[in-house]
Amino acid sequence: MNIFRNLDGPQRTAAMTVGVVLLMGSLAWASVPFYDWFCRVTGFGGITNVADSGSDVILDQTIKVRFDGSLDRDMPWSFKPAVREMELRIGETGLAFYEAHNPLDVPIAGQASYNVTPYEAGGFFDKIECFCFTEQVLQPGETMMMPVSFFVDPAIVDDREGQYVHTITLSYTFYQIDLPEDEMQAALAPAALTTAPQNAIETN
Numbered sequence: 160m161n162i163f164r165n166l167d168g169p170q171r172t173a174a175m176t177v178g179v180v181l182l183m184g185s186l187a188w189a190s191v192p193f194y195d196w197f198c199r200v201t202g203f204g205g206i207t208n209v210a211d212s213g214s215d216v217i218l219d220q221t222i223k224v225r226f227d228g229s230l231d232r233d234m235p236w237s238f239k240p241a242v243r244e245m246e247l248r249i250g251e252t253g254l255a256f257y258e259a260h261n262p263l264d265v266p267i268a269g270q271a272s273y274n275v276t277p278y279e280a281g282g283f284f285d286k287i288e289c290f291c292f293t294e295q296v297l298q299p300g301e302t303m304m305m306p307v308s309f310f311v312d313p314a315i316v317d318d319r320e321g322q323y324v325h326t327i328t329l330s331y332t333f334y335q336i337d338l339p340e341d342e343m344q345a346a347l348a349p350a351a352l353t354t355a356p357q358n359a360i361e362t363n
Contacts, residue, residue: 217250261297
């Protein structure tokens, strides 16, 4: 049934406009959890660039880079930046480390999502190498220092919004993922060796 059927032209237009606004508002509200997840997994909204090498231009102007690390609720690792903040010249290659530790007696695989804030700085933040490019596996009790090398593109000083950015925060969140097949087989091998002699004795 057409609810606008009994309305005249102006009333119908106003009612339809209100309906569209309400619909768009409800869709926006419903999309918030998905958008948050999408940004955390892909870095969208604070997405960075990937560079093959460092910048050819290094400015005298400096910028601060802060580092943040967190874990998904179900991730058993500990994870934190080795240094919370560094200051470097714009265009200069920086090298930072994050420390990850697996406290369990089984290997755990993880994948890091990332985000850069403020968002307008993301397009000028270039990673050369990063542990987030690939999945990471920590053996039982293992502690690993994970590097990320990067630079801030000098073009940021000419950007309408980027020129006002003086501090950039690089954040990572680690999520647990399934072990790669080879790691899974290696983890199962000791258990198979342990049970083999007992099975042989029972057979005899």
